Amino acid sequence: MTAIDYDLEFLEDGRHIELISIGMVCDDGREYYAVNRDMPVRKIRKHQWLMKNVVPSLPKGQGDRRNHVPKSWLFDYADPVVKRRERIAEDVMDFIRTAGPDVQLWANYGAYDHVCLAQLWGRMIDLPEGVPMFTHDIQQERARLGLRWDELPQQESGEHNALADARHNQTVRRWLAEQEARTP
Numbered sequence: 001m002t003a004i005d006y007d008l009e010f011l012e013d014g015r016h017i018e019l020i021s022i023g024m025v026c027d028d029g030r031e032y033y034a035v036n037r038d039m040p041v042r043k044i045r046k047h048q049w050l051m052k053n054v055v056p057s058l059p060k061g062q063g064d065r066r067n068h069v070p071k072s073w074l075f076d077y078a079d080p081v082v083k084r085r086e087r088i089a090e091d092v093m094d095f096i097r098t099a100g101p102d103v104q105l106w107a108n109y110g111a112y113d114h115v116c117l118a119q120l121w122g123r124m125i126d127l128p129e130g131v132p133m134f135t136h137d138i139q140q141e142r143a144r145l146g147l148r149w150d151e152l153p154q155q156e157s158g159e160h161n162a163l164a165d166a167r168h169n170q171t172v173r174r175w176l177a178e179q180e181a182r183t184p
């Protein structure tokens with residue numbers, strides 16, 4: 001079994017889940033991070049929580065480029081991690097398939113993450129071969145082992161950056177596996 005831990009940042013309005021950014025880390029050491037060039041910028045602007053917690057970690061202009069990034073932009077469109085949604089769908093499919101046929105997807109409170117991930121390719125029936133049809137949930141494993149949510153390892157920094165969150169998910173999932181191994 002090879003696990004991929006992932007996290008998405010998204011805009012969610014009770015009807016739609018729209019991708020902002022995605023971070024993935026694989027047991028084999030590979031990592032992936034992308035920001036959706038096609039995110040609904042106007043809606044995000046009106047969303048206080050996203051503006052405060054998620055937008056600050058999106059790529060900003062740096063060095064010489066700083067002057068070319070208008071203040072009105074939420075992120076630097078020229079940054080290499082910023083990609084079209086279709087391109088992200090291709091990258092993510094390759095990332096998952098490279099992990100092999102017995103890959104597991106893992107996320108934390110991952111129901112919305114799974115739907116937003118799967119919708120990269122359209123409807124449920126459009127899910128590409130080799131992409132798992134469900135995501136294992138850290139919280140379900142935590143409950144199964146009889147642990148409280150506040151007993152899990154805490155994230156030290158980078159919360160709401162999708163890659164930092166995915167790395168932390170990997171830490172927590174591995175910690176849970178250690179707890180289980182210790183249980184007589």
Ligand SMILES: [Mg+2]
Pocket residue numbers: 007008009159160161162165
């Ligand atoms: Mg997150």
